[in-house]
Amino acid sequence: MQARPIDEDAIQRAVEALRRGGLVAMPTETVYGLAADARSDAAVRAVFAAKGRPPDHPVIVHVPGVEAFVDWAVDVPPSAQALAAAFWPGPLTLVLKRRPEVSNLVTGGQDTVGLRCPAHPWARALLQRFGAVVAPSANRFGRISPTTAQHVMDDLGQKPAGAVDVVLDGGPCPVGIESTILDLSGPSPRLLRPGAVSREQIEAVLGVHVAAADAASPRAPGRLEKHYAPRTPLELVPAGELAARVSALQSTPVAVLAPAWAARSAPNLRLHLIAPEDPAEYARVLYQHLRRLDASGAQRLLVAAPPTGPEWEAVADRLQRASAGSAA
Ligand code: TXA
Numbered sequence: 250m251q252a253r254p255i256d257e258d259a260i261q262r263a264v265e266a267l268r269r270g271g272l273v274a275m276p277t278e279t280v281y282g283l284a285a286d287a288r289s290d291a292a293v294r295a296v297f298a299a300k301g302r303p304p305d306h307p308v309i310v311h312v313p314g315v316e317a318f319v320d321w322a323v324d325v326p327p328s329a330q331a332l333a334a335a336f337w338p339g340p341l342t343l344v345l346k347r348r349p350e351v352s353n354l355v356t357g358g359q360d361t362v363g364l365r366c367p368a369h370p371w372a373r374a375l376l377q378r379f380g381a382v383v384a385p386s387a388n389r390f391g392r393i394s395p396t397t398a399q400h401v402m403d404d405l406g407q408k409p410a411g412a413v414d415v416v417l418d419g420g421p422c423p424v425g426i427e428s429t430i431l432d433l434s435g436p437s438p439r440l441l442r443p444g445a446v447s448r449e450q451i452e453a454v455l456g457v458h459v460a461a462a463d464a465a466s467p468r469a470p471g472r473l474e475k476h477y478a479p480r481t482p483l484e485l486v487p488a489g490e491l492a493a494r495v496s497a498l499q500s501t502p503v504a505v506l507a508p509a510w511a512a513r514s515a516p517n518l519r520l521h522l523i524a525p526e527d528p529a530e531y532a533r534v535l536y537q538h539l540r541r542l543d544a545s546g547a548q549r550l551l552v553a554a555p556p557t558g559p560e561w562e563a564v565a566d567r568l569q570r571a572s573a574g575s576a577a
Pocket residue numbers: 277279280281282283306307308309340342344345356359361362363365367384385386387426427428429430441467468469470471472
């Protein structure tokens with residue numbers, strides 16, 4: 250999908266806002282980020298305040314390129330160089346040992362820092378002109394990540410009524426879910442969050458097995474059980490059982506995300522969004538679909554469990570989190 254042509258005036262306004270310590274909604278290929286000067290504690294604090302995010306959660310530093318390793322990290326392993334060469338710019342965040350002077354606000358007080366070089370042309374233009382920014386997803390803490398500028402307007406809003414100084418509209422995000430996060434600060438690489446750069450792709454570059462996160466890995470709120478959640482309770486149901494589940498809910502209005510064959514019309518079925526068969530296409534539309542289901546007025550959301558298999562790992566992860574905590 251083609252990104253919108255870069256609006257140079259808007260980028261310039263965004264750079265000026267960042268220089269003043271302000272907040273910029275920045276399109277990236279994954280989701281929109283809430284960007285602020287990564288070297289200013291006051292600016293980073295403003296990000297946490299706008300999101301309502303707990304202060305001990307680390308944020309990803311977005312950098313213009315691999316040469317920024319030396320500004321933020323120490324003991325950078327050859328694996329980090331190899332992965333950056335293979336996947337940067339792109340949807341991969343590398344967790345590395347931090348330089349001692351990196352702010353505790355950025356690292357959440359940990360001895361590591363997350364670095365990512367985004368591929369979206371608007372983000373690249375902004376980073377090349379301004380330098381490094383922190384950019385958590387531009388949503389209120391715990392809510393669904395935004396994949397359009399309108400989502401950011403709906404959730405955080407623009408000043409003076411809202412929280413953001415400049416909202417850059419670079420069009421809908423082509424990847425649609427957050428970056429893969431790989432921890433390279435320990436003895437062996439660990440996948441902290443699955444994303445568009447798959448475990449297999451990483452293993453192919455590194456030539457070693459990549460383990461999932463365990464209790465000893467750095468904390469990441471993306472790994473909190475309930476996250477990326479719609480307001481309406483969401484249930485994951487095997488596709489073959491979905492129609493029966495809709496009927497069983499009888500008078501409860503439901504909205505579903507499922508393959509076309511998996512649901513049939515029923516008096517309580519408010520909305521049926523078709524689940525894409527391709528995992529990348531599913532990821533691209535996932536959050537906008539969750540928002541539409543949430544806005545449908547249904548009291549229960551039913552999502553057909555996606556197919557199993559490594560190419561579905563990231564989508565399955567987000568759906569699992571969206572359903573965590575909802576009553577079955
Ligand atoms: O695709 C993305 O990564 C998006 C776009 C805007 O770039 N950003 C994003 O940021 O998802 P955020 O803050 O919503 O999620 C960042 C995740 C969090 O789970 C955070 O804890 C983790 O990255 N993280 C950041 N620095 C870390 C560190 N030093 N160690 C472990 N996890 C870290």
